[in-house]
Amino acid sequence: MDTIREPQRQTPVCHDCDVCVVGGSTTGVYAAVAAARLGARVALVEAMGYFGGMATAALVNCWHTRFDDSGKVALFAGLITETMERLKRRDAVIDRGHHAYWQYAFNPFELVVELDELVREQSNIRPFLHTRFVAPVMEGPGHVAAAIIEDKTGRRAIRAAMFIDATGDGDLVHRAGFETYRRDVIQPPTTCLVANGFTATNEEVKEAVFDPRTPGALRPGFLWGAPWPGSTLRMIAGTRVHGADCSDADQLTRAEMEGRRQVHAILDLARRHVPGCEDMRLAALPAHLGVRESRHARCLHQLTEGEVLRGERFLDAIANGSYPVDVHAGDGDGLIFRHLDGREQRCYMSAPTVEGRWAPEGHVPATYYQVPYRCLVPRGARNALAAGRCLDADEGAFGAVRVMVNTAQTGQAAGVAAWVALDTARAVGEIDTDRLRSRLAQQGAVVL
Numbered sequence: 001m002d003t004i005r006e007p008q009r010q011t012p013v014c015h016d017c018d019v020c021v022v023g024g025s026t027t028g029v030y031a032a033v034a035a036a037r038l039g040a041r042v043a044l045v046e047a048m049g050y051f052g053g054m055a056t057a058a059l060v061n062c063w064h065t066r067f068d069d070s071g072k073v074a075l076f077a078g079l080i081t082e083t084m085e086r087l088k089r090r091d092a093v094i095d096r097g098h099h100a101y102w103q104y105a106f107n108p109f110e111l112v113v114e115l116d117e118l119v120r121e122q123s124n125i126r127p128f129l130h131t132r133f134v135a136p137v138m139e140g141p142g143h144v145a146a147a148i149i150e151d152k153t154g155r156r157a158i159r160a161a162m163f164i165d166a167t168g169d170g171d172l173v174h175r176a177g178f179e180t181y182r183r184d185v186i187q188p189p190t191t192c193l194v195a196n197g198f199t200a201t202n203e204e205v206k207e208a209v210f211d212p213r214t215p216g217a218l219r220p221g222f223l224w225g226a227p228w229p230g231s232t233l234r235m236i237a238g239t240r241v242h243g244a245d246c247s248d249a250d251q252l253t254r255a256e257m258e259g260r261r262q263v264h265a266i267l268d269l270a271r272r273h274v275p276g277c278e279d280m281r282l283a284a285l286p287a288h289l290g291v292r293e294s295r296h297a298r299c300l301h302q303l304t305e306g307e308v309l310r311g312e313r314f315l316d317a318i319a320n321g322s323y324p325v326d327v328h329a330g331d332g333d334g335l336i337f338r339h340l341d342g343r344e345q346r347c348y349m350s351a352p353t354v355e356g357r358w359a360p361e362g363h364v365p366a367t368y369y370q371v372p373y374r375c376l377v378p379r380g381a382r383n384a385l386a387a388g389r390c391l392d393a394d395e396g397a398f399g400a401v402r403v404m405v406n407t408a409q410t411g412q413a414a415g416v417a418a419w420v421a422l423d424t425a426r427a428v429g430e431i432d433t434d435r436l437r438s439r440l441a442q443q444g445a446v447v448l
């Protein structure tokens with residue numbers, strides 16, 4: 001590759017703090033708030049003009065159940081339920097209670113403002129919006145000394161004792177030289193759309209959009225939708241950009257434009273072929289296409305699908321979930337669900353769902369699974385953690401833990417872990433995880 005040499009430069013340090021969180025989805029915001037509530041001085045760096053990540057910028061407005069499969073054990077609380085309570089006060093969330101699929105559908109723009117409030121309430125968090133992390137400054141093996149950022153002001157540095165990578169794409173972990181990996185086939189990104197005038201069912205729209213006999217039909221992928229509280233709008237997730245790795249800038253550009261082309265195709269096909277959708281109109285497009293998967297950090301432990309489906313308990317567990325294994329075909333039609341109760345469903349757009357089992361009839365099912373802290377600790381890192389979807393998990397385990405009620409728990413845990421590491425002068429891989437778990441519990445998180 002042709003290269004140019006940039007002139008050497010001195011970069012001003014704009015902030016000195018205890019914990020620098022890179023990426024401001026709910027994962028990153030909860031990491032920042034959790035550390036700040038323990039007294040840490042925190043920097044929170046977000047590339048977009050608002051917080052929330054996929055929940056806001058990509059319009060993914062559903063969060064999954066709070067309970068285990070028995071419906072009796074609450075799996076999370078803390079900052080997640082605090083956020084949902086705030087949205088309830090604004091009449092901006094539908095709460096269906098324990099439900100096999102989503103529990104909460106919310107207005108993502110209300111979430112944007114609530115996350116601002118959550119951050120603003122902590123005077124020891126300095127937020128950086130419209131700010132991209134571009135490079136780490138390393139000082140000794142495994143030690144990140146500063147994050148170089150670029151924003152409207154120019155190129156600046158944030159010096160911190162601890163760093164949390166909540167970029168989803170593992171930008172910090174990767175650029176710091178810690179090992180990362182990408183699967184050969186990754187779950188595809190999707191551009192969501194918000195429409196009014198949608199009076200049909202998802203099933204009816206699917207038929208029109210993916211029927212190969214229809215001129216302009218999309219290649220079979222997957223389509224679902226969710227209500228938009230307090231309005232007649234509907235979020236529809238039906239596009240799929242196969243083969244796009246969104247941690248690669250050129251592929252991200254192509255995927256953004258291809259996703260929007262498919263949005264138009266869905267609207268046109270629905271208007272033409274679905275009774276009741278003749279007046280369907282585009283009400284909103286996301287600021288960012290929805291990224292399901294890209295890079296992962298190679299950590300002290302890789303969570304496996306077996307551990308998830310068996311409901312393996314971990315002494316260093318920092319998150320609990322019951323959302324099933326849900327793997328969107330990276331290169332084809334449909335998706336696979338593997339439920340904790342032993343059922344397996346292969347859902348297609350071009351053929352009926354195939355019902356089967358991954359476990360024999362009569363097996364005693366787990367009702368929830370856990371994520372151990374070690375899945376957030378990049379190998380070789382002394383003061384950096386990976387939270388959110390860049391954690392270490394195999395394909396099936398990732399299919400389950402990637403949903404936001406799970407990634408958000410890893411954020412809160414990373415914030416507390418960073419503080420524990422600082423407080424006890426330990427490397428992130430050497431902290432006392434009993435102390436981490438008890439601090440998390442004190443913050444209102446569910447620790448099982």
Ligand SMILES: Cc1cc2nc3c(=O)[nH]c(=O)nc-3n(C[C@H](O)[C@H](O)[C@H](O)COP(=O)(O)OP(=O)(O)OC[C@H]3O[C@@H](n4cnc5c(N)ncnc54)[C@H](O)[C@@H]3O)c2cc1C
Binds near residue numbers: 051
């Ligand atoms: C179409 C679609 C539907 C989905 N459906 C659901 C669902 O119904 N329910 C559910 O719970 N989950 C769902 N998911 C999964 C879920 O949205 C993601 O797994 C989750 O948002 C991941 O959270 P995260 O914090 O790791 O990353 P993200 O939400 O991707 O957030 C990363 C943040 O980091 C910022 N960032 C990235 N790089 C940089 C940088 N270099 N500098 C500064 N900031 C940076 C980004 O702007 C972003 O705000 C869906 C995903 C998609 C794409």
